[in-house]
Amino acid sequence: MSSLEEGSGFGGDERYCVVGSFPQEFHYSQEGHNGEVKVSDSDARPRILLMGLRRSGKSSIQKVVFHKMSPNETLFLESTNKIVKDDINNSSFVQFQIWDFPGQMDFFDPAFDSEMIFGTCEALVYVIDAQDDYMDALAKLHVTVSRAYKVNPNIKFKVFIHKVDGLSDDHKIETQRDIHRRANEDLADAGLECIHLSFYLTSIYDHSIFEAFSKVVQKLIPQLPTLENLLNILISNSGIEKAFLFDVVSKIYIATDSSPVDMQSYELCCDMIDVVIDVSCIYGVEREGDESAYDSESSSIIKLNNSTVLYLKEVNKFLALVCLLREDNFDRQGLIDYNFLCFKKAIEEVFAIREKANGVERGADYAALTSDSLDNTQANGLVATKS
Amino acid sequence: MNAVIALCHFCEIHGPRVLFCTQAHHAAEPQHVLDSKGEEYPSTFGHHFHKRPRSSTNESLSSVSSDLTTCSSASSTEHCEACRSFQPGQPGFISNDHEAKISYISSQNPEHPELFTIIRQACIRSLSCENCQGREGPIFFGEDYYGYTLSYMFIIKDTQARGLQRGYSIIVVMMDKIYLLNSWPFLVKHMKSLIDELKSKSNKVYEQEQTQRNQRAERLHREFLSPGDFYRGGVNKPFRALVVLTGDANLFKYLHMRFSWILKAGGNRITEKVLEGPPLEEAVDLDDEEVTEEGFIKVSTKPAVPSSPENPSQSEGHQSEDELEGDEGPVFSSLQHLRAVLGSLNFHDVAYNVLIGNQLIARADCKSTLKSLFKVLKVILPAGCCRIISHSPTYQASWKCNFLGLSTGTELPEHLITSEVYLLLDVISPVNLKQDSNRVVSRTAGPFKGHGISITSSSVVPDKVPTILSRIVTTLNNSDLTPEIVVTVLTTLKEEWMNKVKLLFKFTRAGSHTDEDTEKLLKILQAKVEDKPLLRFWITALSSQYRSHLLTSIMGTT
Ligand SMILES: Nc1nc2c(ncn2[C@@H]2O[C@H](COP(=O)(O)OP(=O)(O)OP(=O)(O)O)[C@@H](O)[C@H]2O)c(=O)[nH]1
Ligand SMILES: [Mg+2]
Numbered sequence: 036m037s038s039l040e041e042g043s044g045f046g047g048d049e050r051y052c053v054v055g056s057f058p059q060e061f062h063y064s065q066e067g068h069n070g071e072v073k074v075s076d077s078d079a080r081p082r083i084l085l086m087g088l089r090r091s092g093k094s095s096i097q098k099v100v101f102h103k104m105s106p107n108e109t110l111f112l113e114s115t116n117k118i119v120k121d122d123i124n125n126s127s128f129v130q131f132q133i134w135d136f137p138g139q140m141d142f143f144d145p146a147f148d149s150e151m152i153f154g155t156c157e158a159l160v161y162v163i164d165a166q167d168d169y170m171d172a173l174a175k176l177h178v179t180v181s182r183a184y185k186v187n188p189n190i191k192f193k194v195f196i197h198k199v200d201g202l203s204d205d206h207k208i209e210t211q212r213d214i215h216r217r218a219n220e221d222l223a224d225a226g227l228e229c230i231h232l233s234f235y236l237t238s239i240y241d242h243s244i245f246e247a248f249s250k251v252v253q254k255l256i257p258q259l260p261t262l263e264n265l266l267n268i269l270i271s272n273s274g275i276e277k278a279f280l281f282d283v284v285s286k287i288y289i290a291t292d293s294s295p296v297d298m299q300s301y302e303l304c305c306d307m308i309d310v311v312i313d314v315s316c317i318y319g320v321e322r323e324g325d326e327s328a329y330d331s332e333s334s335s336i337i338k339l340n341n342s343t344v345l346y347l348k349e350v351n352k353f354l355a356l357v358c359l360l361r362e363d364n365f366d367r368q369g370l371i372d373y374n375f376l377c378f379k380k381a382i383e384e385v386f387a388i389r390e391k392a393n394g395v396e397r398g399a400d401y402a403a404l405t406s407d408s409l410d411n412t413q414a415n416g417l418v419a420t421k422s
Numbered sequence: 423m424n425a426v427i428a429l430c431h432f433c434e435i436h437g438p439r440v441l442f443c444t445q446a447h448h449a450a451e452p453q454h455v456l457d458s459k460g461e462e463y464p465s466t467f468g469h470h471f472h473k474r475p476r477s478s479t480n481e482s483l484s485s486v487s488s489d490l491t492t493c494s495s496a497s498s499t500e501h502c503e504a505c506r507s508f509q510p511g512q513p514g515f516i517s518n519d520h521e522a523k524i525s526y527i528s529s530q531n532p533e534h535p536e537l538f539t540i541i542r543q544a545c546i547r548s549l550s551c552e553n554c555q556g557r558e559g560p561i562f563f564g565e566d567y568y569g570y571t572l573s574y575m576f577i578i579k580d581t582q583a584r585g586l587q588r589g590y591s592i593i594v595v596m597m598d599k600i601y602l603l604n605s606w607p608f609l610v611k612h613m614k615s616l617i618d619e620l621k622s623k624s625n626k627v628y629e630q631e632q633t634q635r636n637q638r639a640e641r642l643h644r645e646f647l648s649p650g651d652f653y654r655g656g657v658n659k660p661f662r663a664l665v666v667l668t669g670d671a672n673l674f675k676y677l678h679m680r681f682s683w684i685l686k687a688g689g690n691r692i693t694e695k696v697l698e699g700p701p702l703e704e705a706v707d708l709d710d711e712e713v714t715e716e717g718f719i720k721v722s723t724k725p726a727v728p729s730s731p732e733n734p735s736q737s738e739g740h741q742s743e744d745e746l747e748g749d750e751g752p753v754f755s756s757l758q759h760l761r762a763v764l765g766s767l768n769f770h771d772v773a774y775n776v777l778i779g780n781q782l783i784a785r786a787d788c789k790s791t792l793k794s795l796f797k798v799l800k801v802i803l804p805a806g807c808c809r810i811i812s813h814s815p816t817y818q819a820s821w822k823c824n825f826l827g828l829s830t831g832t833e834l835p836e837h838l839i840t841s842e843v844y845l846l847l848d849v850i851s852p853v854n855l856k857q858d859s860n861r862v863v864s865r866t867a868g869p870f871k872g873h874g875i876s877i878t879s880s881s882v883v884p885d886k887v888p889t890i891l892s893r894i895v896t897t898l899n900n901s902d903l904t905p906e907i908v909v910t911v912l913t914t915l916k917e918e919w920m921n922k923v924k925l926l927f928k929f930t931r932a933g934s935h936t937d938e939d940t941e942k943l944l945k946i947l948q949a950k951v952e953d954k955p956l957l958r959f960w961i962t963a964l965s966s967q968y969r970s971h972l973l974t975s976i977m978g979t980t
Contacts, residue, residue, distance in 0.1 A: 089434065090584070110641045113585020114434045117550045137550065139437030 081131040081255040082155060086179055087162035088172050089114060089138025092197045097121060097135050099239045100248050101285055106239045129252055129282050129289055153186040158251050160193045165210050166201045177221040184230050192232045193251050200238035207236055242302045249287040258385050262290035269378045273371045274364035279304050281355045304357040307345050311335045338362065348375050350382055423689035425596040426532060427681040430545040431505055432589040434661060438549040439505035440531050440541055442674055444681035449523035504661040507674050515678040519686065526682035540569055541595060548573035548591045560610045570599045574613040579628040580667050581637045605688050616680050623668035751788020752869030754798045756905035761898055763870045773891055774883050775845040777802060779959030781820035785828045786849040789813045792827030801912050802894060804920050806963030843881045850874035886952040890919055922947045923960045928972050
């Protein structure tokens with residue numbers, strides 16, 4: 036006969052006994068907002084975790100690289116209060132999820148379901164604020180890495196020594212060396228030498244963050260060796276010095292030939308993409324139903340005064356090939372174009388195999404893709420007769 | 423309202439934190455709910471607080487009448503200004519509602535460790551897990567075990583915060599989901615008005631600070647001059663308390679007042695009553711009370727016949743030794759025993775007649791046999807239905823008693839045999855057995871071995887018997903149950919059906935209603951046609967006081 040007034044309540048009732056932890060699905064559930072089919076689809080995607088102390092720059096990185104936020108705007112980013120999951124699926128080659136964590140995340144909180152978080156993740160990016168005292172960050176790095184490794188030894192660990200724009204060049208090298216040494220010492224002390232950490236110096240105020248993220252993303256592409264091989268064949272047969280295969284939207288390169296990457300040429304290529312997109316945004320003829328400034332016709336040649344040529348060609352909706360070559364090698368543009376078409380065809384084949392593999396779920400994508408490649412067969416034929 | 427209201431904050435350093443929490447303590451609250459190991463100090467209505475062991479001694483309690491507990495937190499060192507409502511050592515707030523004997527107490531965190539965990543988890547979930555459309559607004563979440571939460575998230579502007587704003591939430595945590603959901607409109611309305619106040623206060627502060635120095639320009643400028651220096655050096659003190667953000671020094675006092683009011687008004691708004699609202703009959707009818715072994719209060723009946731030697735209430739429990747003296751007849755020890763002696767078919771007939779109120783006339787040589795028979799059978803009837811004359815030299819009419827004990831050979835009047843509904847049970851001792859023809863002889867070992875049992879009934883037991891009889895039979899069929907457990911099971915069974923009876927009674931007396939309505943009610947009560955005779959009889963168990971109480975008391979809305 037208890038009415039609410041009479042009943043015992045919050046003063047502490049038996050019902051409150053044993054408050055252990057959240058139910059498993061509670062904190063980090065994989066609820067998507069796009070309905071169920073989508074959920075399972077995006078869950079199958081490779082996952083990149085962004086971790087690090089608060090204010091280290093995780094959200095800034097994610098916003099600048101994938102959402103075109105200007106670096107200055109990051110000054111007004113709020114501190115992240117929950118895990119923010121971001122689906123990156125502009126290119127069918129690079130499809131993954133980025134999980135941006137709150138810096139306060141406590142691994143010892145029972146709510147932290149490490150199985151679920153680390154279990155199926157591909158890469159963990161740990162961001163360290165290089166402008167700040169990084170001792171705490173290193174301690175947390177150690178905890179994070181060893182915990183994640185225990186759950187899933189296949190995770191690739193990337194450490195971003197971030198905000199290096201505020202550091203002098205000497206200081207940068209010194210910081211990197213110090214962080215590298217301390218982090219590895221900590222791991223060795225814990226008997227975890229087997230864990231490999233890769234270090235990158237990054238800043239959102241220049242291209243270093245794109246470069247570093249490119250490396251992270253490349254590791255998610257199983258076809259990477261094939262792509263690199265194709266690029267190697269292309270440049271050696273066409274007199275090209277350096278070639279990048281770009282994801283146009285994020286400007287991260289998903290593959291390059293095996294010659295070393297120097298920052299300057301990467302920046303040049305990034306800038307070229309910006310130029311092409313900007314120019315075609317402003318002057319491009321708007322076709323029905325297609326607002327994108329980038330299409331199969333997109334291509335551009337920029338000649339620099341140091342007798343270098345930048346050459347951009349569309350590969351597919353999302354990818355562009357950007358090459359650097361000496362001006363005297365460019366007189367054989369026909370050959371380059373022909374080789375490019377072969378390259379493009381090869382890429383499409385790689386795609387086709389991949390699409391077949393994921394066939395059923397991504398039916399739609401596949402359809403779009405085949406119609407794309409039909410458009411291009413004509414062109415293919417043309418060049419072939421010419422040779 | 424049995425709820426805890428708390429203000430939570432997402433701190434840029436520490437993540438989600440409980441800032442301030444108000445709860446109601448009832449005078450009637452049982453004391454055992456708190457662990458008894460802790461140090462106790464009475465401070466409010468019948469409620470005891472526990473001081474959890476703390477490392478620092480300077481946090482000890484002062485003896486100011488209004489204080490209860492210091493700002494409690496296991497990790498007070500981990501708090502910054504932004505996630506603290508009381509300075510360490512500062513007492514909380516209390517308001518006493520003397521009429522209702524309820525104390526409303528505010529502190530940083532709930533004192534009770536388990537409650538603390540619940541509130542903390544609700545806080546984390548409210549600020550760091552759940553998504554609310556547009557970031558501000560009410561959401562509901564929870565489960566039976568950890569309680570249910572209504573959480574209202576909102577944003578307070580802060581020129582010094584990283585995103586120029588900070589996330590807060592007000593949560594109401596309750597174990598009762600239905601109550602909480604029913605209180606939704608009320609709670610949301612008042613949370614919103616409170617939040618709007620907080621926001622408008624903080625907006626004023628924000629606007630003022632912005633006009634003094636435009637933060638946007640300032641930050642971009644600084645970043646340009648010395649990148650990354652913005653937050654360093656502590657010049658800006660970026661983590662400011664809500665008191666500063668709203669410019670209201672008495673903010674937490676005000677919150678205490680508002681929260682307490684919400685708890686009180688929320689409690690007054692809805693009174694919850696269980697559907698079987700009427701109190702135990704016995705709780706109302708306190709005349710001639712006597713507590714039975716089962717913890718019930720027995721309602722005694724006046725001895726119908728002055729000559730009857732014993733008061734029925736004495737047949738309960740311990741029989742006085744002297745009564746049994748010189749009368750060493752066989753006795754029934756339990757219902758199972760009775761059933762074994764009678765045989766299950768006979769028992770079924772007897773139980774049926776007893777349950778629907780037909781008079782049971784028993785004839786035996788010994789008073790003790792009769793007495794034990796009635797004692798055992800009484801268990802299946804509500805106390806108010808038992809009118810027992812365990813031994814009478816002559817027949818007594820059925821309006822006087824439904825259990826009547828007679829000596830072997832006592833004649834029954836003619837009118838009874840021809841026109842009344844009764845059941846006659848003869849227990850025949852082995853000595854007299856030969857003359858009798860239609861008897862069953864008990865073969866089970868025990869006091870009744872060799873006794874004859876004869877049953878004469880003027881009524882026919884229908885195929886469909888009252889539900890309760892089937893349940894009794896099922897219970898008795900279970901040989902794993904000890905007699906004590908059987909009594910307990912039957913007691914609950916009786917209670918269940920008495921509640922239906924009460925409801926039916928109240929319904930039939932509560933003004934006009936069609937037969938159809940009655941049928942509907944019976945259906946809801948899961949009472950079938952075959953239960954009707956039983957219900958009709960059991961209604962008579964309600965005493966007159968209880969009836970009038972039922973009719974005058976108002977059934978609460980649920
Ligand atoms: N100088 C400089 N500042 C940066 C860089 N990246 C981020 N910042 C600044 O660092 C501050 C914090 O950035 P956030 O991205 O919000 O930090 P976070 O790691 O997401 O922080 P939490 O969400 O609290 O865990 C912002 O003011 C950014 O402008 C960088 O490369 N260089
Ligand atoms: Mg963030």
